[in-house]
Amino acid sequence: MELSVSLSLSESEFHFPQLQFLNKAVQLASKECYHSVKFNSDWRWRFRARRCSSLNRLPPRFACIPKSFAKEYSLCNCQIPHSLRTELLGYKRCKFVCFTRQNFVSTEDVVAKKIVVQKNSPRGVHFRRAGPQEKVYFESDEVRACIVTCGGLCPGINTVIREIVCGLNYMYGVEDILGIEGGYKGFYSKNTTTLTPKVVNDIHKRGGTFLRTSRGGHDTKKIVDSIQDRGINQVYIIGGDGTQKGAAAIFKEVEKRGLKVAVAGIPKTIDNDIAVIDKSFGFDTAVEEAQRAINAAHVEVESVENGVGIVKLMGRYSGFIAMFATLASRDVDCCLIPESPFYLEGQDGLFEFIEKRLKENGHIVIVLAEGAGQEHVARIMHAVGEKDASGNRLLLDVGLWLSQEIKDHFTKERKMAINLKYIDPTYMIRAIPSNASDNIYCTLLAHSAVHGAMAGYTGFTVGPVNSRHAYIPIARVTETQNTVKLTDRMWARLLASTNQPSFLNYNKVMQEKAEKETTNLIDSTRTSV
Numbered sequence: 001m002e003l004s005v006s007l008s009l010s011e012s013e014f015h016f017p018q019l020q021f022l023n024k025a026v027q028l029a030s031k032e033c034y035h036s037v038k039f040n041s042d043w044r045w046r047f048r049a050r051r052c053s054s055l056n057r058l059p060p061r062f063a064c065i066p067k068s069f070a071k072e073y074s075l076c077n078c079q080i081p082h083s084l085r086t087e088l089l090g091y092k093r094c095k096f097v098c099f100t101r102q103n104f105v106s107t108e109d110v111v112a113k114k115i116v117v118q119k120n121s122p123r124g125v126h127f128r129r130a131g132p133q134e135k136v137y138f139e140s141d142e143v144r145a146c147i148v149t150c151g152g153l154c155p156g157i158n159t160v161i162r163e164i165v166c167g168l169n170y171m172y173g174v175e176d177i178l179g180i181e182g183g184y185k186g187f188y189s190k191n192t193t194t195l196t197p198k199v200v201n202d203i204h205k206r207g208g209t210f211l212r213t214s215r216g217g218h219d220t221k222k223i224v225d226s227i228q229d230r231g232i233n234q235v236y237i238i239g240g241d242g243t244q245k246g247a248a249a250i251f252k253e254v255e256k257r258g259l260k261v262a263v264a265g266i267p268k269t270i271d272n273d274i275a276v277i278d279k280s281f282g283f284d285t286a287v288e289e290a291q292r293a294i295n296a297a298h299v300e301v302e303s304v305e306n307g308v309g310i311v312k313l314m315g316r317y318s319g320f321i322a323m324f325a326t327l328a329s330r331d332v333d334c335c336l337i338p339e340s341p342f343y344l345e346g347q348d349g350l351f352e353f354i355e356k357r358l359k360e361n362g363h364i365v366i367v368l369a370e371g372a373g374q375e376h377v378a379r380i381m382h383a384v385g386e387k388d389a390s391g392n393r394l395l396l397d398v399g400l401w402l403s404q405e406i407k408d409h410f411t412k413e414r415k416m417a418i419n420l421k422y423i424d425p426t427y428m429i430r431a432i433p434s435n436a437s438d439n440i441y442c443t444l445l446a447h448s449a450v451h452g453a454m455a456g457y458t459g460f461t462v463g464p465v466n467s468r469h470a471y472i473p474i475a476r477v478t479e480t481q482n483t484v485k486l487t488d489r490m491w492a493r494l495l496a497s498t499n500q501p502s503f504l505n506y507n508k509v510m511q512e513k514a515e516k517e518t519t520n521l522i523d524s525t526r527t528s529v
């Protein structure tokens, strides 16, 4: 016998009235010997946690009533009712779960987005804490999971793939795991590959992605059709900001079609530009590997007279790799990033700084994020803003441009012989396997995603927030992009460490330059007439 529970309270009326209502429903159901309670379809909205950032959970198929049910609801005031089942895969019953009761996270545990607060500041946004939960939504043998990797490469992708496969299998006894090949388009244009712990056993030792990747080709309808046709009910999506936007679209479509599919995003990008999370995997490895290039540049330039070393690192819109590589190295004299526009000529410009350092030390090392100074390169190349298949702006080679400008300035204008070495290790850094710390980090991300999906959460991205792993609604990580804040103390630390110019006069200098160029143009037109 089944009791249909219809919640008619509005979202703003949430909290105790609803809890009381629920408790009453449950008590009634127990008293009247109903076997299960079914909630009306919009329960997710009505139970949206108020103080906790809302997270979606798969709708319960049958919320059967164990003894603890009423007690549980009366305890939690920001609880999303989850799929309680009589046959719970608790730690005692499931031979696959390697956790003891102490390891389980409580469904009430939350992670604060902001931890530095003032006395009277509001409580702020909180996310669900990630980790194994005592009650799971899926039975092992009903899971059909799939993994896809999209966007650019990043050290550690293979570790994440390996740990999702091994985590699902070792912790939850899941055996049906598919690999989608070649990014999003692989859902509808390629066959799947079967993933087992044996198949993925060694892949973490290699760079790149075992499943291959691509940009573009995100067709939400075709992807969800494929998910539906293949009977997939857990989708693990590894990728950067673009990929997470794609994951959000898939989640929406899955919801629209009423499919019981858990959609879990694992944020990937070497640029570390994904919002909310502390850092993205592969970033640490990239910073470490960048040291080798910086070291090479330093060795080269200190061995010659007036040596100028330029090292270009990745960072399309965010200069995190360049900033952290500079802070870690101590051999870098100047770090240029997209967030801090720079200029070459005039007082406090780059040329002046280079000349000063050459006089003082005989050499200089400059670290350059690929997205820095794009406006200068675009101006001389009359670029038309080309885009890649995903719609990302294609960058012009700022390293080559800067090298040429420096050579021209010192040899032609200053009549100074310099010895310039330009090193571009970008793809070499991106293609290596992850280091020890990233390997551990990738494992935690993969396990958090597996626990979340198994517990019935959906439409989430995993990641550490203030050092605690959390489930973050996908939309939150895609609404903004993480960039270096020039007003943050980390950038101030860098300036203190390199003593480079801060280029604060950028706007004034560029305006003067533009005016001068216009005047010159008018003059030259007049003379030619």
Ligand SMILES: Nc1ncnc2c1ncn2[C@@H]1O[C@H](COP(=O)(O)OP(=O)(O)O)[C@@H](O)[C@H]1O
Binding pocket: 150, 151, 152, 183, 184, 185, 214, 215, 216, 217, 218, 239, 240, 241, 242, 243, 244, 245, 246, 247, 249, 268, 269, 389, 390, 392
């Ligand atoms: N706004 C978007 N909506 C849906 N899919 C997107 C969106 N932006 C990017 N994608 C898809 O995500 C995938 C990866 O995006 P891309 O920007 O290349 O890399 P990354 O995810 O690493 O940032 C591509 O297949 C692309 O089509």
Ligand SMILES: O=P(O)(O)OC[C@H]1O[C@](O)(COP(=O)(O)O)[C@@H](O)[C@@H]1O
Binding pocket: 150, 151, 152, 153, 240, 241, 268, 269, 270, 271, 314, 315, 316, 370, 388, 395, 430
């Ligand atoms: O040449 P590709 O493969 O398009 O990748 C270049 C870009 O990929 C990045 O590594 C970032 O990639 P994602 O956005 O895919 O994480 C940038 O640093 C770089 O500009």
Ligand SMILES: [Mg+2]
Binding pocket: 151, 240, 241, 242, 269
């Ligand atoms: Mg991206």
